[in-house]
Every structure is written in structure tokens, then in C-alpha cells.
Amino acid sequence: DQQVKQNSPSLSVQEGRISILNCDYTNSMFDYFLWYKKYPAEGPTFLISISSIKDKNEDGRFTVFLNKSAKHLSLHIVPSQPGDSAVYFCAASARRQGGSEKLVFGKGTKLTVNP
Amino acid sequence: ETGVTQTPRHLVMGMTNKKSLKCEQHLGHNAMYWYKQSAKKPLELMFVYSLEERVENNSVPSRFSPECPNSSHLFLHLHTLQPEDSALYLCASSPWDSTDTQYFGPGTRLTVL
Numbered sequence: 001d002q003q004v005k006q007n008s009p010s011l012s013v014q015e016g017r018i019s020i021l022n023c024d025y026t027n028s029m030f031d032y033f034l035w036y037k038k039y040p041a042e043g044p045t046f047l048i049s050i051s052s053i054k055d056k057n058e059d060g061r062f063t064v065f066l067n068k069s070a071k072h073l074s075l076h077i078v079p080s081q082p083g084d085s086a087v088y089f090c091a092a093s094a095r096r097q098g099g100s101e102k103l104v105f106g107k108g109t110k111l112t113v114n115p
Numbered sequence: 116e117t118g119v120t121q122t123p124r125h126l127v128m129g130m131t132n133k134k135s136l137k138c139e140q141h142l143g144h145n146a147m148y149w150y151k152q153s154a155k156k157p158l159e160l161m162f163v164y165s166l167e168e169r170v171e172n173n174s175v176p177s178r179f180s181p182e183c184p185n186s187s188h189l190f191l192h193l194h195t196l197q198p199e200d201s202a203l204y205l206c207a208s209s210p211w212d213s214t215d216t217q218y219f220g221p222g223t224r225l226t227v228l
Contacts, residue, residue: 002157009155032215043205044158044221067217089158093215102171103215105158 003027004092006106013113019077021109023090025070030092034074034103035064038087047079048075080113087111121206127226128196136191136223138206144218146211146223147189148179149156152203152222162188165211196227 005024013019014107023033031052036044050057050064050073057064063076090106119140120200140147146147164183168185178200181190189206203224207217 004157034215036219041124041221043121043207043221046216046221049216091215095215102160102163103217107155107157 002106003030003096004106005100006088006090006109008109009107010110010112013080013111015082015113015115016079019075019080019084019110019111019113020034021075021077021090023073023075023106024071025073025092026033027092027094028071029094030104032093032095033064033066033073034085034091034093035062036089036105038089038108044089073092077111080111082113082115085111085113119206119208119218119222121204121223124221125224125226127228128193128219129214129228130196130198132196133192135193135195135202136206136225138189138191138220140187140206140208140220142208142218144208144210145186146209146214147159147183147186148207148217149179149189149191150205150207150208150219152205155201158205162191163214165214193225196225198227201225201227 034049035047037047038044048062066073087108087110089108092102122137146165150158161175162181182190203222205222206220209217
């Protein structure tokens with residue numbers, strides 16, 4: 001059973017507009033969430049994260065929103081640029097549990113930003 | 116060279132072959148990971164090494180055998196693999212006290228014939 005779900009396998013957006021990537025999770029023990037970005041032939045690279053004590057974290061064009069009651073987070077990219085075209089993975093971990101803070105990943109959403 | 120490197124980048128092997136994947140990190144981290152990424156599936160954690168000791172093995176078949184000779188190097192030894200083992204194998208590293216902040220290598224694309 002998938003604990004982290006990215007229900008949209010792909011998303012296409014026009015350059016300059018907002019991209020919204022969604023992620024849902026089922027494990028209420030998750031308290032730290034991350035977004036990774038992956039280009040073809042490269043490994044995933046860390047993009048932005050958010051702790052469960054916050055509901056928003058912003059870094060330049062990237063903002064992550066967390067809705068704990070809905071067990072939902074989203075990544076907003078504005079304005080979108082063609083270089084943002086990549087696969088975006090949502091990941092979660094349960095830091096409070098101690099031990100190894102295993103990352104659980106979603107399947108990814110392929111974002112295409114059209115010029 | 117900086118970051119996390121993996122060799123080879125591509126590997127084709129038969130089911131009776133023995134091969135090894137290599138990962139090297141230049142970040143001063145002391146936790147290292149092997150992940151498997153199959154088509155249309157999430158990244159699956161296979162093994163975790165922390166301070167050169169294996170701390171997690173996610174029910175991986177014994178035809179995959181990890182080795183961590185020091186905190187900078189991680190190997191994945193492969194033998195008698197099956198075609199369904201064809202996937203992208205990703206290595207990652209992190210500080211041992213911040214294991215959810217992981218840095219990934221580019222991966223090895225493995226094809227088993």
C-alpha cells in the first residue's frame with residue numbers, strides 16, 4: 001500500500017504560468033516532507049522541504065504548502081520556466097519516530113513547461 | 116570530483132553473470148543508501164549503511180549483496196539476476212544524523228537479459 005501518492009503522472013503548463021504539483025500521504029506519523037526534482041540521466045536533487053510544524057515554506061519561485069488535516073501537500077512553481085521541466089518526487093519521513101528516518105517516495109509527476 | 120558518483124552508468128548483463136555497481140561520495144557523509152527505481156513505481160529503498168554498518172535491509176533478495184568498505188564507498192554486487200531486476204539503481208548519501216536529507220548519484224541503468 002502506497003504511503004505517499006502522486007496521482008498525476010504528468011502535468012503540462014505554459015511558460016510564465018503557475019505549476020501546481022500535488023502529493024497525498026496516508027501515514028499520520030510523517031512529519032517532514034521533501035520535494036526532489038529529477039532530470040533525465042541524473043539522480044534526484046533536493047528542491048525544498050517542510051516540517052509539519054509549518055504550513056508553508058517558500059524558496060524563490062518554489063513554495064510548498066502543507067495541509068496536515070487533509071494529509072496533502074503541494075508544490076507551487078511560479079512563474080514556470082522551460083528549465084523546470086523534469087520529474088518531481090514527493091517524499092516523506094517520520095523524524096519523531098527515531099531510528100533511521102527512512103524516506104518514502106511517491107511515483108513522481110512529470111512536469112513539462114512549454115515555451 | 117564532487118557529490119555522489121556512480122559507475123557504470125549503464126550495464127547490460129545476462130542472468131548468469133556477476134557484476135558490481137559502485138558508488139562514491141565526496142560530501143563527507145557517513146550514511147549511504149541503495150534505491151531501486153522501476154518503471155511507474157516509487158523509489159524503493161533497498162539497503163542503508165550508517166557509519167559503515169548495515170542498518171536496514173528492505174527484504175531484498177540475496178542475489179543483491181551490498182558492501183560498504185568505508186564511509187565514502189558503497190558497492191552492490193549482483194549475481195544470477197532476473198529480467199524483472201532491470202531498473203535504475205540509485206545510490207544516495209547523507210549525514211548520519213540527518214538521514215532524510217539525501218544526495219543522490221546519477222544512477223546505473225541496469226538491463227538483465
